[in-house]
Amino acid sequence: MNNAVLSQRMQTQLRRRHAAEKRFRWYGAAALCFALAFLFVLLATIIFNGAGVFIHKRMLFEVAVSEHHGDRYGAMIKDSWKAQFPEVTNRRQRRELYGLISRDAEFLLREHLAGVSVPDNGIVVLSVPFSGDAGEFLETDPEKRDAFSERLSPEQRGWLERIEASGQVETVFNKDFFLNADSREPEIAGILGALIGSMLTMCVTFLFSFPIGVMAAIYLEEFAAKGRLFRFIEVNINNLAAVPSIVFGLLGLAVFIGLFGVPRSTPLVGGLVLGLMTLPTMIIATRAALQAVPSSLRYAALALGATPTQALLHQGLPAAMPGIFTGAIIGMAQALGETAPLLMIGMVAFVADIPDGFTSASTALPVQVFLWADSPERGFVEKTSAAILVLLAFLAVMNSAAIYLRRKFEIKW
Amino acid sequence: MRNLLFPIKGALAFGFALVLLTGFGAGESLAERGRIHIVGSSTVFPFSAAVSEYFGKSTDFPTPLVESTGSGGGLKLFCAGVGEGHPDITNASRRIKSSEAKSCIENGVNEVTEVKIGFDGIVLANSKETPTINVSLRQIWLALAKEVPEGGEDGADLVPNPHKNWSDIDPSLPNVAIEVLGPPPTSGTRDAFVEIAMEGGCKSFDSIKAMKKSDKNAYRALCHTVREDGAWIDAGENDNLIVQKLLSNPGAFGVFGFSFLDQNHDRLHGSYVDGVEPSFENIASGDYPVSRSLFFYVKNAHVDNIPGLREYVGAFTDEDAWGEEGYLVDKGLIPLPDAEREATGKQARALKPMSF
Numbered sequence: 217m218n219n220a221v222l223s224q225r226m227q228t229q230l231r232r233r234h235a236a237e238k239r240f241r242w243y244g245a246a247a248l249c250f251a252l253a254f255l256f257v258l259l260a261t262i263i264f265n266g267a268g269v270f271i272h273k274r275m276l277f278e279v280a281v282s283e284h285h286g287d288r289y290g291a292m293i294k295d296s297w298k299a300q301f302p303e304v305t306n307r308r309q310r311r312e313l314y315g316l317i318s319r320d321a322e323f324l325l326r327e328h329l330a331g332v333s334v335p336d337n338g339i340v341v342l343s344v345p346f347s348g349d350a351g352e353f354l355e356t357d358p359e360k361r362d363a364f365s366e367r368l369s370p371e372q373r374g375w376l377e378r379i380e381a382s383g384q385v386e387t388v389f390n391k392d393f394f395l396n397a398d399s400r401e402p403e404i405a406g407i408l409g410a411l412i413g414s415m416l417t418m419c420v421t422f423l424f425s426f427p428i429g430v431m432a433a434i435y436l437e438e439f440a441a442k443g444r445l446f447r448f449i450e451v452n453i454n455n456l457a458a459v460p461s462i463v464f465g466l467l468g469l470a471v472f473i474g475l476f477g478v479p480r481s482t483p484l485v486g487g488l489v490l491g492l493m494t495l496p497t498m499i500i501a502t503r504a505a506l507q508a509v510p511s512s513l514r515y516a517a518l519a520l521g522a523t524p525t526q527a528l529l530h531q532g533l534p535a536a537m538p539g540i541f542t543g544a545i546i547g548m549a550q551a552l553g554e555t556a557p558l559l560m561i562g563m564v565a566f567v568a569d570i571p572d573g574f575t576s577a578s579t580a581l582p583v584q585v586f587l588w589a590d591s592p593e594r595g596f597v598e599k600t601s602a603a604i605l606v607l608l609a610f611l612a613v614m615n616s617a618a619i620y621l622r623r624k625f626e627i628k629w
Numbered sequence: 630m631r632n633l634l635f636p637i638k639g640a641l642a643f644g645f646a647l648v649l650l651t652g653f654g655a656g657e658s659l660a661e662r663g664r665i666h667i668v669g670s671s672t673v674f675p676f677s678a679a680v681s682e683y684f685g686k687s688t689d690f691p692t693p694l695v696e697s698t699g700s701g702g703g704l705k706l707f708c709a710g711v712g713e714g715h716p717d718i719t720n721a722s723r724r725i726k727s728s729e730a731k732s733c734i735e736n737g738v739n740e741v742t743e744v745k746i747g748f749d750g751i752v753l754a755n756s757k758e759t760p761t762i763n764v765s766l767r768q769i770w771l772a773l774a775k776e777v778p779e780g781g782e783d784g785a786d787l788v789p790n791p792h793k794n795w796s797d798i799d800p801s802l803p804n805v806a807i808e809v810l811g812p813p814p815t816s817g818t819r820d821a822f823v824e825i826a827m828e829g830g831c832k833s834f835d836s837i838k839a840m841k842k843s844d845k846n847a848y849r850a851l852c853h854t855v856r857e858d859g860a861w862i863d864a865g866e867n868d869n870l871i872v873q874k875l876l877s878n879p880g881a882f883g884v885f886g887f888s889f890l891d892q893n894h895d896r897l898h899g900s901y902v903d904g905v906e907p908s909f910e911n912i913a914s915g916d917y918p919v920s921r922s923l924f925f926y927v928k929n930a931h932v933d934n935i936p937g938l939r940e941y942v943g944a945f946t947d948e949d950a951w952g953e954e955g956y957l958v959d960k961g962l963i964p965l966p967d968a969e970r971e972a973t974g975k976q977a978r979a980l981k982p983m984s985f
Contacts, residue, residue, distance in 0.1 A: 479662075
């Protein structure tokens with residue numbers, strides 16, 4: 217009897233414990249689902265907003281190149297454009313008409329004419345982008361175009377529809393976005409300048425922080441006497457890892473620009489500042505990786521007659537390499553997304569040329585996102601999302617490189 | 630095992646070499662800066678960048694570098710000295726302060742040309758789903774100040790702002806909760822809004838206006854302090870964010886620059902202030918009360934050393950750029966009146982230094 221009661225109580229208890237077990241697993245799964253849902257919503261919005269950038273409409277524009285205009289390419293564009301709309305007479309209409317094609321058209325024409333000779337009839341065919349609002353109008357489904365009633369005048373919409381019906385509009389892959397640097401005209405603004413700026417900056421960051429970080433970590437872990445000074449340094453490195461990034465920007469402004477005279481707004485100074493910011497992460501990760509190497513390995517090497525340096529370089533460091541790379545990539549990924557320190561050293565800037573070296577003026581991907589997000593022109597909304605996609609892709613490439621390196625080192629050892 | 634270590638050693642050596650090079654290489658690249666360097670206000674940034682881009686494409690000079698540092702930050706850099714390491718031009722959404730002029734002179738920046746380029750209106754806008762309102766500056770202050778005279782009576786005791794709905798201030802205003810999204814105190818737009826709109830409304834009370842002479846600090850605190858009970862919301866520096874929030878919350882109002890209203894005029898409309906609509910014409914003519922002037926400052930000592938600086942000033946003050954039908958107008962700049970533009974342009978191109 218007593219036994220039966222006991223066993224029943226045990227049964228209930230057991231059931232309860234199993235239920236608790238199950239519940240706990242569910243909590244974990246729910247947390248994961250939450251995180252995934254947020255990530256999905258975030259990515260979906262960015263892709264939804266930014267996808268429009270990759271395909272855009274251009275106009276196949278027949279420009280009459282005439283002698284009497286000389287090198288006034290803007291006038292040639294305007295005259296050829298106006299010729300298609302004989303009913304346009306007054307000043308206001310002309311302004312509205314010119315506003316439909318990109319202001320870049322005259323520079324495209326100049327570039328085009330520099331490369332080819334003008335045919336006898338004086339007509340060259342040029343593919344030019346539409347201006348922001350006009351391009352968006354043409355990309356919209358004809359039935360939903362009423363939404364543009366206040367952004368474009370009825371006449372402008374009529375002209376655009378006429379051009380569309382005449383077959384002069386082509387839908388092409390937007391290679392301008394990948395080949396141009398920044399511009400104030402949303403239709404020709406591109407990401408290449410910022411992308412190269414980020415690459416150069418990351419190069420400097422890596423070359424600056426990796427050797428110093430790894431050497432510092434090796435010394436601290438393998439050679440330093442573990443005294444009071446050691447603990448003091450250790451605590452400070454951990455604190456440095458938590459210092460807000462803007463502080464490193466101020467430090468960079470004072471030391472690199474003020475003291476050493478490194479030029480402002482360049483990947484060199486940007487990379488040095490971000491490298492400084494990455495150093496603590498790099499040191500902490502490297503030390504953790506070195507600690508994780510079984511000491512038996514080192515003892516075996518020492519027992520076979522290796523010097524401590526040999527034991528480290530031949531056994532400890534190669535074994536720790538995967539961990540070091542992981543730490544390096546976390547630090548670099550953090551640096552890649554920083555804008556705050558760059559503000560102090562002049563990289564939050566409009567740079568219309570693609571940087572060609574470590575000391576040429578440049579900006580970086582997150583800065584480009586920031587600048588576009590802050591622009592009043594509507595066309596920059598989708599550019600912002602597209603720039604975020606490029607930033608994410610860059611990050612993915614960096615991470616894959618790290619995983620590749622990690623695998624490679626792991627297998628060999 | 631040896632070849633494994635090779636890349637590590639290589640990277641270490643290369644890194645140290647680079648660190649050393651930084652020290653030596655930097656001096657060299659600094660010796661010759663062929664590019665104009667512009668810093669300053671984020672409000673003027675789009676105009677300055679547009680001129681730079683056009684200037685870079687249409688001339689043989691390299692495209693100037695335009696940094697967005699804010700008016701105060703720009704003037705600080707600008708006044709720090711003369712030489713390759715210091716900027717040539719700074720943009721500002723307000724006039725240079727006497728303290729800044731003093732630091733300029735202390736650092737040997739004695740000759741500076743001031744160029745007024747146009748106006749920027751600050752608007753109070755809401756979604757088109759709700760009707761526009763017509764407010765006076767006094768009503769704006771009564772809606773947003775931290776402390777107001779009791780009952781809105783001149784000379785009454787000051788009480789914490791009791792107004793919950795717009796209609797509490799004046800029955801002609803809608804019966805909806807006061808909710809205004811605006812830029813944080815670090816923004817130049819906020820400074821201008823507080824100084825022009827709030828102070829303008831505040832000093833319409835004679836008793837408060839009298840305070841300006843007797844107790845300037847108390848006057849400033851009263852007129853410039855925005856309420857903190859949730860009716861005013863600091864919505865961040867990004868004006869596009871405010872636009873998005875207004876669309877999802879039609880009862881709210883937003884404070885931002887005219888160019889954002891202009892770009893979104895299919896979805897938002899601006900409130901009439903003192904009976905004047907915030908339109909291009911009204912801001913240009915000076916009828917719309919909440920507007921400010923925009924400037925840039927040129928360092929004259931750099932004109933003969935930095936190639937293209939003189940030409941850049943010329944390109945900015947060209948009718949094609951800042952004129953009534955110029956491309957800067959398409960970007961949202963509100964031009965100066967014709968006569969003033971001609972006079973300012975002439976002085977700017979002659980680089981006539983201002984007197985501090």
